[in-house]
Amino acid sequence: MAHRKPRLAVWKFASCDGCQLSLLDCEDELLAIAGALEIAYFPEATRGDVTGVYDLSLVEGSITTPHDAERILDVRHRSKKLVTIGACATAGGIQALRNFADVREYASVVYAHPEYIETLATSTAISQHVPVDFELRGCPINKGQLIDVVSAFLTGRRPNTPAQSVCIECKLKGNVCVMVARAVPCLGPVTHAGCGALCPSYDRGCYGCFGPKETPNAPSLSGWFERLGVDEKGLQRVYRTFNANAEPFRNESQRHDAQDHQG
Amino acid sequence: MTRKTIKVDLLARVEGEGALKIVVRDGKVKSAEFNIFEPPRFFEAFLRGRHFAETPDIVARICGICPIAYQMSAVHALENLLGVEVSGPLRDLRRLIYCGEWIESHVLHIYMLHAPDFLGYDGGVQMARDHGAAVTRGLQLKKVGNEILQLLGGREIHPVNVRVGGFHRAPRKRELRPLAEKLKWAREAAIETARWVSTFDFPERERDYIFVSLRPADEYPFNAGRIVSNRGLDISAADYDAHFEETHVSHSTALHSHLREDGGSYLTGPLARFNLNFDRLSPLAREVAREIGLAATCRNPYRSIMVRAIETIYACDEALRVIETYEEPDRPFAPVEPRAGVGYAATEAPRGLLYHRYGLDAQGTILDAQIVPPTSQNQACLEEDLLDFVGGFLHLPDDDLRRRCEQTVRNYDPCISCATHFLRLEMDRS
Numbered sequence: 001m002a003h004r005k006p007r008l009a010v011w012k013f014a015s016c017d018g019c020q021l022s023l024l025d026c027e028d029e030l031l032a033i034a035g036a037l038e039i040a041y042f043p044e045a046t047r048g049d050v051t052g053v054y055d056l057s058l059v060e061g062s063i064t065t066p067h068d069a070e071r072i073l074d075v076r077h078r079s080k081k082l083v084t085i086g087a088c089a090t091a092g093g094i095q096a097l098r099n100f101a102d103v104r105e106y107a108s109v110v111y112a113h114p115e116y117i118e119t120l121a122t123s124t125a126i127s128q129h130v131p132v133d134f135e136l137r138g139c140p141i142n143k144g145q146l147i148d149v150v151s152a153f154l155t156g157r158r159p160n161t162p163a164q165s166v167c168i169e170c171k172l173k174g175n176v177c178v179m180v181a182r183a184v185p186c187l188g189p190v191t192h193a194g195c196g197a198l199c200p201s202y203d204r205g206c207y208g209c210f211g212p213k214e215t216p217n218a219p220s221l222s223g224w225f226e227r228l229g230v231d232e233k234g235l236q237r238v239y240r241t242f243n244a245n246a247e248p249f250r251n252e253s254q255r256h257d258a259q260d261h262q263g
Numbered sequence: 264m265t266r267k268t269i270k271v272d273l274l275a276r277v278e279g280e281g282a283l284k285i286v287v288r289d290g291k292v293k294s295a296e297f298n299i300f301e302p303p304r305f306f307e308a309f310l311r312g313r314h315f316a317e318t319p320d321i322v323a324r325i326c327g328i329c330p331i332a333y334q335m336s337a338v339h340a341l342e343n344l345l346g347v348e349v350s351g352p353l354r355d356l357r358r359l360i361y362c363g364e365w366i367e368s369h370v371l372h373i374y375m376l377h378a379p380d381f382l383g384y385d386g387g388v389q390m391a392r393d394h395g396a397a398v399t400r401g402l403q404l405k406k407v408g409n410e411i412l413q414l415l416g417g418r419e420i421h422p423v424n425v426r427v428g429g430f431h432r433a434p435r436k437r438e439l440r441p442l443a444e445k446l447k448w449a450r451e452a453a454i455e456t457a458r459w460v461s462t463f464d465f466p467e468r469e470r471d472y473i474f475v476s477l478r479p480a481d482e483y484p485f486n487a488g489r490i491v492s493n494r495g496l497d498i499s500a501a502d503y504d505a506h507f508e509e510t511h512v513s514h515s516t517a518l519h520s521h522l523r524e525d526g527g528s529y530l531t532g533p534l535a536r537f538n539l540n541f542d543r544l545s546p547l548a549r550e551v552a553r554e555i556g557l558a559a560t561c562r563n564p565y566r567s568i569m570v571r572a573i574e575t576i577y578a579c580d581e582a583l584r585v586i587e588t589y590e591e592p593d594r595p596f597a598p599v600e601p602r603a604g605v606g607y608a609a610t611e612a613p614r615g616l617l618y619h620r621y622g623l624d625a626q627g628t629i630l631d632a633q634i635v636p637p638t639s640q641n642q643a644c645l646e647e648d649l650l651d652f653v654g655g656f657l658h659l660p661d662d663d664l665r666r667r668c669e670q671t672v673r674n675y676d677p678c679i680s681c682a683t684h685f686l687r688l689e690m691d692r693s
Binding site for chain 2: 030034107199203
């Protein structure tokens with residue numbers, strides 16, 4: 001059989017489009033990527049072929065509708081390798097805040113006719129529906145990491161995206177620790193690396209947009225936050241943002257539910 | 264007579280997902296529905312109970328393409344409520360970061376999403392095979408916009424540096440300086456872009472739109488100004504709800520905005536801004552606009568790609584002005600103290616007017632939030648364009664007709680993810 005370029009597909013579920021935009025934001029590399037791959041399906045960028053089998057599928061977004069729960073099965077079926085990109089696809093995203101609330105009440109707040117709205121009571125990660133070959137974290141993902149993951153899957157090696165904490169990136173960057181030096185609450189110790197320790201480099205604490213690192217000790221970090229004056233409600237909110245449904249963050253936010261049933 | 268149905272299940276090259284349904288009977292267009300089937304994400308609901316200081320980080324997630332617009336509308340609405348005025352270098356830095364977003368977003372739309380419609384390609388990447396130099400210029404121009412966002416915001420998508428009262432960290436003069444050389448190149452590339460798109464073949468279709476945009480006293484609008492129209496509307500953001508209303512139709516998860524006065528549709532975005540603020544553009548942007556044949560009033564929505572190019576020139580000019588006059592502020596943000604009340608703001612996202620309203624309690628907890636994105640505001644107008652224009656394209660073969668319909672939608676650069684509360688083309692002809 002003649003040599004052919006690997007077929008890439010980019011799929012979107014519930015999301016802000018930011019992670020797939022990262023591919024278009026690779027201004028220096030985009031045309032090279034398009035030369036190495038056949039961009040077979042990428043509706044944000046091009047008309048394309050929605051039939052057939054894809055060598056690599058990048059999936060953005062979370063599952064929030066009955067239709068999408070069906071659609072992801074078809075995407076998996078057509079994809080030799082399936083990589084999820086971003087906090088929505090790997091942890092349910094910001095829209096997973098509904099998992100802690102009543103989605104019917106949410107719909108009634110936003111829509112005059114909630115009955116027109118078809119939605120699931122939860123927002124869940126892709127891996128909760130189908131097997132996933134690799135999960136790339138971040139809200140948004142880091143485009144350098146995205147290029148690494150795409151090239152890793154094309155060449156058959158493992159992606160080089162370490163699961164260490166943001167603290168390591170801060171140390172490598174030479175930042176002074178915002179929590180030790182300035183008593184600013186920072187989620188860096190429990191948060192997955194990948195952003196390049198962005199927030200501490202901009203004089204603020206990490207807010208956890210890359211989700212939990214491997215084996216985080218969130219209860220210990222919460223103890224430090226309390227000593228810095230963060231109350232129970234604040235602690236609950238700290239973990240309940242863009243990766244609220246990632247297990248370590250979900251468990252820790254629920255530990256601080258006790259005094260606040262407002263959600 | 265044979266009956267035929269043309270369907271486009273998913274409209275490509277828009278941000279988010281939607282479909283279009285057009286019904287033709289006896290050679291006449293009966294209805295046009297733009298269906299946004301983006302799953303609802305409920306931002307206005309889950310903002311309740313959050314602390315106001317968390318708002319810029321949360322609302323950025325509404326849209327990966329224009330997060331700054333959401334951050335700017337939110338911080339201005341909250342500052343309106345808290346009685347804080349951001350002035351001097353911090354105000355200028357906010358204009359600078361908005362310039363970055365306009366350049367990045369407009370250039371993405373011009374080169375990757377809209378130009379392929381005029382030149383007959385499936386997308387920017389395919390267009391690059393025959394128009395390599397143009398696409399490379401577009402990517403490098405977009406990159407300059409993103410470099411502004413990276414420097415001032417930390418990253419292009421969901422920047423981390425914006426806060427109520429200003430920024431977490433203000434840049435040093437020496438950090439901004441290298442941007443100036445790049446922006447001078449970008450300004451030339453934007454002028455070439457304007458000349459390039461002006462050579463495209465534009466359908467001669469016009470409508471008598473109600474244009475709505477911000478109009479500040481002495482600058483082209485980003486973050487401030489009165490909400491004005493070409494029909495005499497002149498209100499502050501606080502009066503938005505008294506003049507505009509959103510309705511919910513069954514075929515779309517995006518709400519439709521209308522003017523309360525007569526229930527009419529209205530147009531926001533580049534055409535509206537350009538027509539209402541031509542005198543506020545920089546002299547260079549005005550000069551190039553005249554050179555490429557854009558009169559001070561443009562009612563042809565297909566020419567919005569030219570207006571985006573003119574606004575890109577302006578954004579480069581304005582970014583250079585800010586960088587060249589920048590003095591480092593004493594501190595990166597004005598202090599803010601929580602208080603109870605309601606705050607309002609509207610800013611100019613790349614694709615149009617974006618309105619936010621927040622209610623806070625005395626501790627600074629959000630009681631309620633209202634966010635009206637440009638796509639919702641433009642949706643009724645977009646459907647009217649389709650109704651009005653498609654009739655003139657009915658002689659075309661089905662595939663070309665479908666492309667014209669898609670182009671008509673892409674005139675708007677609709678950002679469907681942001682339809683917080685989106686296209687399948689279905690042609691039903693008999």
